[in-house]
Amino acid sequence: GENVEQHPSTLSVQEGDSAVIKCTYSDSASNYFPWYKQELGKGPQLIIDIRSNVGEKKDQRIAVTLNKTAKHFSLHITETQPEDSAVYFCAARRGGAAGNKLTFGGGTRVLVKP
Amino acid sequence: GAVVSQHPSWVICKSGTSVKIECRSLDFQATTMFWYRQFPKQSLMLMATSNEGSKATYEQGVEKDKFLINHASLTLSTLTVTSAHPEDSSFYICSARSGRIRNEQFFGPGTRLTVL
Numbered sequence: 001g002e003n004v005e006q007h008p009s010t011l012s013v014q015e016g017d018s019a020v021i022k023c024t025y026s027d028s029a030s031n032y033f034p035w036y037k038q039e040l041g042k043g044p045q046l047i048i049d050i051r052s053n054v055g056e057k058k059d060q061r062i063a064v065t066l067n068k069t070a071k072h073f074s075l076h077i078t079e080t081q082p083e084d085s086a087v088y089f090c091a092a093r094r095g096g097a098a099g100n101k102l103t104f105g106g107g108t109r110v111l112v113k114p
Numbered sequence: 115g116a117v118v119s120q121h122p123s124w125v126i127c128k129s130g131t132s133v134k135i136e137c138r139s140l141d142f143q144a145t146t147m148f149w150y151r152q153f154p155k156q157s158l159m160l161m162a163t164s165n166e167g168s169k170a171t172y173e174q175g176v177e178k179d180k181f182l183i184n185h186a187s188l189t190l191s192t193l194t195v196t197s198a199h200p201e202d203s204s205f206y207i208c209s210a211r212s213g214r215i216r217n218e219q220f221f222g223p224g225t226r227l228t229v230l
Contacts, residue, residue, distance in 0.1 A: 043223045089158070101148075109155075
């Protein structure tokens, strides 16, 4: 099955700096890669996703890049703010009816220091 | 946007009792619903996948007789933890997926279960 590795497990950045989280996946058939933000005591919230036919996607201060050949994808947060502090999870999923399960990375705890 | 609700948000129960958690997709029809368990400072662990009107598919190691899942309609799924024990204390999160919304998966706010 799919295996998703996520690094780093914790990340502390100064407000205004950039944060980068990296994930690798093992299943070359995976074609959907979402990123979730989870605040304490809450469920994960989808913040951005990318599909395998695209190499990069941006939404304001958040961007995701995908390298299918190397099987890794990354989340980039620019101009970090204290409210960006949370746990971030990457995930991967195959397409089609048979592959409808997300496999999650281990999570990255991001702390943005004011 | 797509909203998934869970009820209750937290529950405390005595060991040996059963607890039911409801998951609803409020503004879309969920063809598939998922139940996850999350222990402190850990990632989400998929427990089971259910399609409306069908039996749930459980992940390896998850006891189907202990974690009863019912997906009675396209907007409602329930998870019943039967004969709960302290080791079942966890954060339970449901998720719903609609084939109409780019196959995105939306998560509920979670239910904190504490078994005394």
